[in-house]
Amino acid sequence: MDRIHDEAPIDVDELMAIMGDDRELIRDCLIEFSGEYDGMIGDIREAAGKGDAEALEKAAHALKGSLSYLAAKPAADAASELEKAGRGRNLMNLEEKLSLLEMECGKLWAFLEGFRA
Numbered sequence: 001m002d003r004i005h006d007e008a009p010i011d012v013d014e015l016m017a018i019m020g021d022d023r024e025l026i027r028d029c030l031i032e033f034s035g036e037y038d039g040m041i042g043d044i045r046e047a048a049g050k051g052d053a054e055a056l057e058k059a060a061h062a063l064k065g066s067l068s069y070l071a072a073k074p075a076a077d078a079a080s081e082l083e084k085a086g087r088g089r090n091l092m093n094l095e096e097k098l099s100l101l102e103m104e105c106g107k108l109w110a111f112l113e114g115f116r117a
Helices: 013-020 023-050 053-069 073-087 095-117
Strands: none
Touching: 023 053, 023 073, 023 095, 053 073, 053 095, 073 095
16 A cells, blocks of 8 residues: 655644644643544554454544544544545455554654654
8 A cells, every 4th residue: 555645744734723823722632632542543453453344434533533633634544544444344454554544643643742842
């Protein structure tokens, strides 16, 4: 599977627009997301491992929503691919799709660390 994007993990201008240029709100949202991420990705892994298409769709949709709110388009697009797989009950290549999501989320975390520095 090809990489979805070669762009930055977060569109900072879009994030600022979404958050009304409120840096405190951005910080709070990033802190909240960082606390929820492990559970969200865990739900996706569990659903994929069990072949539970409905749970996969719901878990990937939830993560996609959070990523979209943070203007993290590459990771949100990767989550969307898993959501579509669950919705269409097409559970082929889940490992590859999950690997892409985790790679994009890894880039997101690295970016956020640099953003905080």
